[in-house]
Amino acid sequence: SPKPFRTHITNEADLLPSYSYIIVGGGTSGLVLASRLSEDPSNTVLIIEAGPLVEPVPEQLLYPGWSQLSLFNSSIMGPYRYPSFPSAPEEALNNRTSEVAAARVVGGGSAINGMVFLRGSKRDYDSWGVWDYNKLLPYFKKSETFIPPSPEQERQGITWDKTNHGFNGPIQVSFPNGTYPAAGRYLEAIESLGPKRSVDTSTNAVGTFWMPSSLDAGRQERSYAYNGYLQPLMDKRKNLHLLSQRTVTKILSGKKTGSTVPITGVEFAASEAGKKYTVKAKKGVILAAGALHTPQILQLSGIGNPKLLEPLGIKTVIDLPGVGENLQDHPYVSVPHSTTYPTNETSGGSLFDPTFFATAYDLYLRTRTGPFTAGLGNTGAFLSLESITNTTTLNSLLSSIPAGSFLDPSTPVSVKKGWEDQLKKTIENYKRADSAAYEFLPGLVALQHPLSRGTVRLRSPPNPFSRPVVNYRTLSHPLDALILAQGVLFQQKIFKSPVLAYANPVDNSAFAAIDEADIGAILEVMKAQVTASLAHPCGTAGMRAREEGGVVDEKLEVYGAKGLWVVDASVVPLVPGQHIQPTVYAVAERAADVIRGRKV
Numbered sequence: 148s149p150k151p152f153r154t155h156i157t158n159e160a161d162l163l164p165s166y167s168y169i170i171v172g173g174g175t176s177g178l179v180l181a182s183r184l185s186e187d188p189s190n191t192v193l194i195i196e197a198g199p200l201v202e203p204v205p206e207q208l209l210y211p212g213w214s215q216l217s218l219f220n221s222s223i224m225g226p227y228r229y230p231s232f233p234s235a236p237e238e239a240l241n242n243r244t245s246e247v248a249a250a251r252v253v254g255g256g257s258a259i260n261g262m263v264f265l266r267g268s269k270r271d272y273d274s275w276g277v278w279d280y281n282k283l284l285p286y287f288k289k290s291e292t293f294i295p296p297s298p299e300q301e302r303q304g305i306t307w308d309k310t311n312h313g314f315n316g317p318i319q320v321s322f323p324n325g326t327y328p329a330a331g332r333y334l335e336a337i338e339s340l341g342p343k344r345s346v347d348t349s350t351n352a353v354g355t356f357w358m359p360s361s362l363d364a365g366r367q368e369r370s371y372a373y374n375g376y377l378q379p380l381m382d383k384r385k386n387l388h389l390l391s392q393r394t395v396t397k398i399l400s401g402k403k404t405g406s407t408v409p410i411t412g413v414e415f416a417a418s419e420a421g422k423k424y425t426v427k428a429k430k431g432v433i434l435a436a437g438a439l440h441t442p443q444i445l446q447l448s449g450i451g452n453p454k455l456l457e458p459l460g461i462k463t464v465i466d467l468p469g470v471g472e473n474l475q476d477h478p479y480v481s482v483p484h485s486t487t488y489p490t491n492e493t494s495g496g497s498l499f500d501p502t503f504f505a506t507a508y509d510l511y512l513r514t515r516t517g518p519f520t521a522g523l524g525n526t527g528a529f530l531s532l533e534s535i536t537n538t539t540t541l542n543s544l545l546s547s548i549p550a551g552s553f554l555d556p557s558t559p560v561s562v563k564k565g566w567e568d569q570l571k572k573t574i575e576n577y578k579r580a581d582s583a584a585y586e587f588l589p590g591l592v593a594l595q596h597p598l599s600r601g602t603v604r605l606r607s608p609p610n611p612f613s614r615p616v617v618n619y620r621t622l623s624h625p626l627d628a629l630i631l632a633q634g635v636l637f638q639q640k641i642f643k644s645p646v647l648a649y650a651n652p653v654d655n656s657a658f659a660a661i662d663e664a665d666i667g668a669i670l671e672v673m674k675a676q677v678t679a680s681l682a683h684p685c686g687t688a689g690m691r692a693r694e695e696g697g698v699v700d701e702k703l704e705v706y707g708a709k710g711l712w713v714v715d716a717s718v719v720p721l722v723p724g725q726h727i728q729p730t731v732y733a734v735a736e737r738a739a740d741v742i743r744g745r746k747v
């Protein structure tokens with residue numbers, strides 16, 4: 148009798164000789180594309196994913212065990228991530244390195260992330276210059292099923308507005324059952340200094356708010372690209388294959404005609420020493436390997452800057468200097484305060500007590516309530532520069548921007564031109580109330596719109612199985628450090644607010660002893676303490692004009708190629724002032740319609 152159809156194939160012998168589309172990377176964006184492109188039965192679709200297919204287990208689906216169970220517990224989440232590797236030493240951070248985090252599992256970043264689920268402001272997307280907020284809005288809605296707060300949650304002060312939400316998409320978005328009263332007080336303390344509460348982040352992304360999560364409200368479990376987009380199709384949709392634990396080593400191309408190189412398929416292998424296989428794509432190849440690995444694959448395939456490729460012995464197939472440039476993330480600095488009433492008990496320590504932990508875990512498994520349903524505090528603020536500084540400070544910061552780009556000296560001319568445009572937009576946005584300069588959480592302050600730009604480059608000798616060289620170049624532009632310093636001062640003010648006096652906050656940070664006028668001393672501490680990445684890398688195959696360092700056009704097709712698209716965080720040209728997974732979902736949803744040739 149014929150073998151039953153299986154979506155997940157584990158043996159190359161089960162591959163079709165060719166597919167309409169091959170998707171490289173079965174992560175957040177890759178699974179959106181797989182689901183949408185295979186809706187059309189005339190398409191055959193193959194996903195090739197470097198990591199394993201892990202059927203979700205409670206430890207992975209848990210909302211928040213945040214610090215203990217998911218993000219940072221390598222014994223549980225280790226198998227779902229690339230082994231940690233250090234970034235290149237950073238000059239502006241005393242040559243320190245940061246750990247580079249990237250998922251390697253079916254579901255990608257959405258399987259291991261902190262589940263914060265918020266979009267940036269309209270202004271942030273309108274600053275992209277190609278797609279804008281109105282083009283993305285239908286796709287923000289399409290990707291989510293928003294679950295409004297329960298009456299109990301509304302009593303806690305959680306508000307919402309239905310205008311810009313979706314109610315029928317694959318990713319469940321809701322507020323967790325568990326919250327801590329102190330979390331709300333943090334917001335009130337900020338509001339006592341001027342900033343306002345936002346009713347709903349999808350209508351106003353700048354202000355203080357309760358943060359929704361990618362969370363199934365009923366089960367209080369993680370909602371992510373695998374259980375949202377792919378799992379419901381497994382073994383049902385016969386035109387869709389997933390090949391896991393295979394690394395794509397190269398994109399294959401045919402003979403150039405005119406100025407265009409046709410893309411014909413991919414080469415892949417299970418390990419460095421393993422046999423190399425090829426598979427053909429009839430309509431094309433879709434890169435969804437994330438902002439750190441997509442540029443690596445392009446460069447390994449000869450698509451990039453000849454000045455970087457040729458010394459490594461790689462023949463240039465498409466001269467595209469923007470590949471791997473323009474790297475952006477959200478650097479942050481911890482400004483911890485101890486309180487007699489923890490502002491965030493979950494990550495603050497009580498779950499580190501084994502007895503408390505075991506009781507809380509048991510409660511979660513039985514009733515889906517308790518500390519395991521409360522993560523990160525679920526409150527935060529995304530605030531503009533003008534809302535936390537006075538006019539004199541704002542004007543002095545923005546009128547004395549040091550001349551020069553502070554880009555890596557090897558930055559290609561086109562990329563520099565693109566950066567100059569981004570500089571103008573970023574400075575303009577710093578003067579406005581509708582674009583966030585900062586994220587404030589009880590323990591940290593993160594910079595939302597850095598002017599510094601990093602790079603992702605191949606290691607020498609080039610090897611698809613070694614990690615790329617990631618140089619965040621954090622705070623290389625001096626204005627970034629000055630703006631972040633204002634955030635540190637504001638965080639200290641928050642904890643001095645009478646609203647939090649009942650909790651007796653004590654500033655435990657290295658900033659505590661510094662006089663607020665001594666910006667130089669604050670900058671010195673930041674050099675020693677800033678962390679480069681909130682795991683929001685983007686921009687490394689930016690959607691912008693080719694003469695401005697762009698890698699893909701507005702159809703997300705790689706310049707100079709026919710049948711090669713990028714659909715992941717790499718294409719985001721200018722990082723929004725927010726955690727970026729909802730943006731990645733929306734971009735991927737729109738990409739699917741664009742690639743299918745639908746009206747968008």
Ligand SMILES: Cc1cc2nc3c(=O)[nH]c(=O)nc-3n(C[C@H](O)[C@H](O)[C@H](O)COP(=O)(O)OP(=O)(O)OC[C@H]3O[C@@H](n4cnc5c(N)ncnc54)[C@H](O)[C@@H]3O)c2cc1C
Nearest residue numbers: 172174175176197255256260261262263395715716726728
């Ligand atoms: C630890 C962490 C915490 C985060 N927290 C949040 C948060 O709370 N809220 C939020 O909004 N965002 C968060 N993010 C960011 C968000 O999850 C990512 O921006 C998003 O998942 C990126 O999606 P992507 O499709 O671009 O890449 P990914 O989802 O990373 O997918 C890329 C996939 O490609 C695969 N791949 C790579 N190279 C190859 C190759 N050569 N061959 C085959 N497969 C390959 C990888 O294994 C991976 O599965 C976090 C990210 C991380 C890592």
